[in-house]
Structure formats: C-alpha cells, structure tokens
Amino acid sequence: MLKIIADWHILCDEILNYDLEILLTERRFHPRLSNNVGQSVALPNIVNEKVVMCVYLDEDAWLDNYIISHELCHQRLKLKGLKTIRNLSDPQCFIENMINTLFDHPLVYKLHKEYGGDVNQMKKKQVKSIMNIIVKDIHMKKYRGDIFFASIHVADTIFNSPINYSRRLKEILKRDEDLEKKVNIILSIMKKSDIYNYDSNLTLRFNIIKEFNIKGEWIIHDDLKKLKNIIYSN
Numbered sequence: 523m524l525k526i527i528a529d530w531h532i533l534c535d536e537i538l539n540y541d542l543e544i545l546l547t548e549r550r551f552h553p554r555l556s557n558n559v560g561q562s563v564a565l566p567n568i569v570n571e572k573v574v575m576c577v578y579l580d581e582d583a584w585l586d587n588y589i590i591s592h593e594l595c596h597q598r599l600k601l602k603g604l605k606t607i608r609n610l611s612d613p614q615c616f617i618e619n620m621i622n623t624l625f626d627h628p629l630v631y632k633l634h635k636e637y638g639g640d641v642n643q644m645k646k647k648q649v650k651s652i653m654n655i656i657v658k659d660i661h662m663k664k665y666r667g668d669i670f671f672a673s674i675h676v677a678d679t680i681f682n683s684p685i686n687y688s689r690r691l692k693e694i695l696k697r698d699e700d701l702e703k704k705v706n707i708i709l710s711i712m713k714k715s716d717i718y719n720y721d722s723n724l725t726l727r728f729n730i731i732k733e734f735n736i737k738g739e740w741i742i743h744d745d746l747k748k749l750k751n752i753i754y755s756n
C-alpha cells in the first residue's frame with residue numbers, strides 16, 4: 523500500500539499541482555453516507571480549511587489495507603482522467619453510483635493487481651457469498667426489491683473473477699432465469715468494446731442506461747475538473 527500512497531502524491535503534484543493528502547475516517551462521520559450500509563468510499567472534502575481526499579471507511583473495514591488501496595485505485599483513475607456519468611434529474615441517484623462503480627471496477631482491479639493486491643482471493647470470497655445467496659434464496663428476496671442492483675453486483679463479480687470461479691457462479695445462476703438474463707445483458711455490454719480504454723468505457727456506461735431505459739437527464743461528469751475546482755476555489 524505504501525507504493526500506492528507514494529505514487530498518489532507524485533501524481534497529485536503532476537496533475538493538480540497540489541499535494542492532496544489522504545485522510546482516513548469512518549463513514550458515519552459523513553452526513554450523506556452515514557446511512558449507506560456496507561460501502562466504503564473516497565471523496566474530496568474540506569477539513570480545517572484544506573482540501574483533502576477522505577477515505578470514508580465502514581466500521582469493519584477500518585484500517586483494512588485491501589479496502590483502502592481499492593478506494594485509492596478508484597480515485598487514481600479519476601486523477602488520470604476517467605470520466606463518470608451523472609443523472610441531473612436525481613442528485614442522490616443510487617443507480618448512477620452502481621453503474622459508475624461497475625465500469626470503474628475492471629480498471630480498479632487491474633491497477634490493484636499491479637500494486638500487488640490479492641484481488642483473486644477477494645473475488646473468491648465474493649463468488650462464494652453470491653452462490654450462497656442464490657442457493658439459499660434468503661437475501662435474494664431482499665435483492666429482489668431491486669433486481670437491477672442484484673444483476674449489476676453479480677455481473678461485476680463474474681466479469682472480474684478468475685474464470686474457474688466465475689464459471690461455477692454462472693452455473694448456479696441458471697437457477698434464477700430472470701437474474702441470469704439481466705446479468706448476461708450487462709456482461710455483453712461490458713464486452714462490447716474495450717472497457718480499459720477511457721473513452722469506450724464511458725460510452726459503455728451510456729449503453730447500460732439506454733438498454734435498461736433508465737430515466738433521467740444523463741450527462742458526462744468530469745471528476746478531475748470538479749476536483750480542480752474544489753481545490754482552486756477554496
């Protein structure tokens with residue numbers, strides 16, 4: 523993790539001409555994030571009149587190297603110019619976050635592996651947990667409140683897992699036809715063009731919006747530009 527942090531400071535200096543310090547804190551201290559269960563996230567914030575990159579961690583993820591590195595990889599891609607999508611009609615849009623995370627992830631995992639992160643071990647755990655949910659069908663009913671959420675979560679896991687794990691998950695998925703169909707549509711969009719290329723990655727995000735007919739006024743969001751604005755207007 524030290525290498526990620528060292529590179530982070532070099533990159534900030536190069537791209538932002540500003541040393542964006544990293545602050546680790548608990549998610550419950552963020553007014554908007556305190557209710558989101560089970561998700562750590564990194565966001566720029568102003569602390570003591572200084573702009574810093576806050577990594578808001580879940581209680582169980584507190585000082586977990588893997589999670590902190592994962593969040594920093596997300597932010598590093600944004601520094602490098604990876605753009606996201608935004609729904610202007612709904613500032614609290616949950617689907618927007620899900621789609622952006624789904625399309626960030628292949629690049630995040632690639633980068634995290636380059637830094638020596640044990641991504642495969644984590645994926646193995648996720649595959650197991652999803653297979654349990656599908657087989658026992660307990661939380662799936664909860665998931666069912668939002669089948670789109672479930673499909674994105676499963677597609678994300680299949681796409682980013684080593685083939686021998688994802689193959690087993692695909693087999694089990696056959697038990698749930700509706701979910702399987704949606705997962706396959708998402709996976710086929712993810713494979714439609716080079717997801718590792720920033721421009722085509724952004725286009726694929728819009729393809730999901732179109733395919734599932736997700737309502738709203740969707741625009742391209744330049745996270746790097748926004749970050750520079752926060753730093754230089756402060």
Ligand SMILES: [Zn+2]
Pocket residue numbers: 592596623627630
């Ligand atoms: Zn992530």
